[in-house]
Amino acid sequence: MTAIPQETLLKVYRNMVRLRFLDDKINEMVASGIGITQHSTRGQEATPVAACAALEPQDYVMPYHRGWGWAIGKGMDPKILLAELIGKKTGCCAGKGGVHIADWNLRIMGRPGVQAAHVPIAAGVGLAIKFRKTRDVVLCFFGDGASNEGNVHEGMNLASVWKVPVVFICENNLYALFTPNVETTSVRDIADRAKGYGIPGVVVDGNDAIAVLETAREAIQRARSGRGPTLIEAKTYRMHGHTAMDRFHLGGYRPKEEVDEWERKDPVLRLRTRLLEMKAASESGLQEIERRAKEEIDGAEKFAKESPYPTKEELSRDTYAD
Numbered sequence: 001m002t003a004i005p006q007e008t009l010l011k012v013y014r015n016m017v018r019l020r021f022l023d024d025k026i027n028e029m030v031a032s033g034i035g036i037t038q039h040s041t042r043g044q045e046a047t048p049v050a051a052c053a054a055l056e057p058q059d060y061v062m063p064y065h066r067g068w069g070w071a072i073g074k075g076m077d078p079k080i081l082l083a084e085l086i087g088k089k090t091g092c093c094a095g096k097g098g099v100h101i102a103d104w105n106l107r108i109m110g111r112p113g114v115q116a117a118h119v120p121i122a123a124g125v126g127l128a129i130k131f132r133k134t135r136d137v138v139l140c141f142f143g144d145g146a147s148n149e150g151n152v153h154e155g156m157n158l159a160s161v162w163k164v165p166v167v168f169i170c171e172n173n174l175y176a177l178f179t180p181n182v183e184t185t186s187v188r189d190i191a192d193r194a195k196g197y198g199i200p201g202v203v204v205d206g207n208d209a210i211a212v213l214e215t216a217r218e219a220i221q222r223a224r225s226g227r228g229p230t231l232i233e234a235k236t237y238r239m240h241g242h243t244a245m246d247r248f249h250l251g252g253y254r255p256k257e258e259v260d261e262w263e264r265k266d267p268v269l270r271l272r273t274r275l276l277e278m279k280a281a282s283e284s285g286l287q288e289i290e291r292r293a294k295e296e297i298d299g300a301e302k303f304a305k306e307s308p309y310p311t312k313e314e315l316s317r318d319t320y321a322d
């Protein structure tokens, strides 16, 4: 496989840092009393950002509820995202999507609210691509908890039977809400289930951005060349609670040693260290990326807060087709 260009790695790092600042910003806004249902991506930045970096602009993303890594990875401007999250007119759905964002220009197919219901839809998008005979690919994200839902099995089975260009990425962060997946999941590696659908299943270290990028690249290439779907299981961990509401109760349902152990595998710091070791960037170069990302996210908050709400007349526009 060809080596990953340095500028791609730097772009991944930049997006991971932007995502982390965005996550902090949303948590700060929630703590100040603004109502956003925030599922933090802290600790899980590498998988969505690096996987999206392996896509072409015309490819599709079928996202899931956890965080905004797929949005940042697909090129959404954080100010447009933040404006949407607080119901402003300048958001990507003109303030009417809230956390359930979609962006047709970026081919983000809509963040679902019902766990796993989007997986068969990803198979349907794949079928549409096949009918249209384009070379596009769909990247479909879901969690380890969702992997036990019937919809995931039906969606992956159909995608395999139809041999459509969908890459499934299960972000296994070891918990669904407050339940460890060892109590709910029949296999240790969810990727093993791929055998049952007749597709390749790959386990990847979800905190290693470079490994995710390489794995996603191979699966996307396979899908693009008509060889069908792959299931990638990215092993990772969420450093905060399920939503911003329980982020201060770490340890209540998971051991402190476990949290500490994963803190040492912080994906942002890990890529930072690798970039320095590989001499892909200098310390001052990385500091500049971090400074700019912080400035951008502070600016995004200002933009979102100063943006107007939709007017009463605009509220019902675009919400129902006649």
Ligand SMILES: Cc1ncc(C[n+]2csc(CCOP(=O)(O)OP(=O)(O)O)c2C)c(N)n1
Pocket (backbone or CB within 6 Å): 039, 065, 066, 113, 114, 115, 116, 142, 143, 144, 145, 146, 147, 173, 175, 176, 177, 242
């Ligand atoms: C069908 C359905 N059941 C339950 C819920 C409530 N719910 C929202 S997120 C979640 C946990 C999902 O866990 P997982 O798939 O592991 O993703 P994670 O939150 O860990 O990223 C649950 C049960 C829902 N939204 N939809």
Ligand SMILES: [Mg+2]
Pocket (backbone or CB within 6 Å): 143, 144, 145, 171, 172, 173, 174, 175, 176, 177
């Ligand atoms: Mg989970």
